[in-house]
Amino acid sequence: MATLKFKETSPYVQRQPEAPAEDYLYKKYLQNMAAQTTSIAPDDQVFNVAIFGLGRAGTIHLEHVVSNPRTKVVYIVDDVESKWEAIKQYWRLKDVTFLTSKQSDLVFKDSRVDIIVVASPTRTHEYIITKCLEAKKAVFCEKPIAEDDRSIMKCYDIAKKVGKPLFCAFNRRFDPSFIEVRNRIQRGEVGHVHVIKTTSRDSPLPTIEYLSTSGGIFHDCMVHDIDLMTWVLGEYPQKVSVGATAHIPEIKALNDFDTVVATLYFASGTLGQIDLSRNSNYGYDMRLEVFGPKGMVDASNEQPIHSVTRQNGLEGPQKTPIWYSFPSRFKLAYVTEFELFLDVVMGKKELPIKANDFIAINKIATACEESARTGKIITLNWKKEELPL
Template sequence: MATSGFKDTLSPYNQPKQIPPYQDYLYKQYETDVSLDLSKKDCEKPIGVAIFGLGRAGSIHLSNLVKNPRVQLLYVVDDIPSKWHKMKAYWGLKSTMFLTSKDAAKVYSDVKVDAVVVASPTFTHEDIVTKSLAAKKSVFCEKPIAEDIESSTRCYKQAEMVNKPLFSAFNRRFDPSYSALRDRVRAGEVGHVQMIKVCSRDSPLPSIDYLKMSGGIFHDCIVHDIDMATWVIGELPTKVQTTAFSHIPEIKAINDFDTVAILLTFPSGTIAMLDNSRHSNYGYDQRLEVFGSKGMIRADNERPVHCNEVQLGYSGSSFAPIWFSFPSRYRMAYYLEMEHFLDVVRGYAKPMVQGFQTIAVSKIATAAEKSARTGMTVELKWTEEERNRKYS
């Protein structure tokens, strides 16, 4: 046999034990669970939580909270009482109190509530955040924190004053593929980053009712792309140029855009290209690519059934479609994001998303929208303190 000379003379049982690669985060969790290592578990009494809003993001957070042994869900605040009965039955929420927003004062006055999750419409965020912080509750808030930068800044200052975390939900930072890419970029594997591309195309097309209250494509969608670019390379841009268009008449009628392209220029010479659409008819298109002096690294679309390849006749290879929408594509990111927030509440971790970072992202998104509406290049001015802060 031509290969007999390569046969191992030592049994694999007498060779070093196999170690799972660091990328296999699910196996690492399995090992923790099997080991019953209490030092890696939160053995304190459950964290008392109240959640406001059970729409698109709120439903995802609710599913993670009710399954989490670290949490006692004390209150659900939602203004559609007609769905409460089904919600209680589906999730088994026998001891959870359901309220409308007009009775929310019960949440703030209840000392058993340690943390508040805000997933209600954007225009309600500031009121819930400020009242929760005033009551000394930790706060997890879907972006944006408030409707404008000044109000968001006031919320963060209040959080500092009461010494409670105010955590803005940039969930993509917790996606394993994106965080692995960032770690390799920050380790210098691709050298100096010359170009970063972020593609984010929505599926399915959101309803007009949602879009009317979303805050617009720049502050609803593109903030995630801006955060990805700045988070990966650790810089703030000095110039933004935007082209945007409304191909869908109903979106044009509400003075919003459905297709946006943005160029960001950074002090080090890095250029970011952001490609965003409200309507992708082939699935939820999410890609990230970084090109540098030493090479390229990218995170491509994921597929729910990723290991099946079909060949029929001469049509070539076919695969399962990419994930349909954000609840499935970022399911793990949402879970890990909430776990991180609970660690922050306990004091086990510092927030991965800092206040100055979310303010910076809002400032860039505002400049990008200004560029789209005026056709002008917008210069971004940062204070020395902002420039010197580590965007990590």
């Protein structure tokens, strides 16, 4: 009876706790529930989508377009005709038209097409984007937009002229863990940032066929870390110092690197460090850490089944592995960025990544590669209009 005095009234007459902000999946569930009792706004519509390329990224985007209630696939453009029938059967795409790239003009000319998702090889991006925008269709594109700054600006200028969004996908900005870190940093929880670190180690080892056309580790891989770091901080570095090597003979033969460590120096005094590897045999290693005088915030590796541990013999507790690769680790980020893109198309939200952002990231990546190849510290000069808001 000693604790009877602590007995409370029934929980049914008390205010129940609401789901914490971190439970993003429950928040989505509530949105889905609300949709059952809320009439569809007049400006909501189902967008007809064409997808260019069904490789690594294209397959990810196809799943999200097929499952999204706001979109419908009408065209798939891919040159590997032998897989068309299997794709059609698996995804139940009986009403979808499959084309080769030589037939893609049919997509550009079709007035029914609202959106085009570009996930084809890098060298094709500029042509497809230009044709899409000139046909007044919104574009969702895997990076890069094009292979040089002049071509990138040309694409964005066309988008502005025709009044259609050009969305470049830097998916890590849309990862719930990284968003939480940024929000806490922007609220000043660690104070002025002294050190920010990212770790990106690829799993599985990319094929030589992919690497030979990827654009190299700096523009294919490091751009994600640069974008994440500068997005969290809200500033660009003044200089960079980079060490890089190729431990794998086949990658060295491509005049590329498989291991990179970069230091970025920011005008505010913040130091940034990027740790890259093309080959992580224990899973897709993605981490972010931010340290300041008031404390530290980090996003460590996620596990698919994080609540399960096991013990065998005298080996001690063992946890499940981390996510194997990017389609699983950033699945929610891919979903979130596509949802935001649809809101942009509808005029509900603004583009989160604009031309100046993309060109700045490209400029920093180029400086990092120059530092790695020359062994020098490279200084970056920024005009006022180039700096982030």
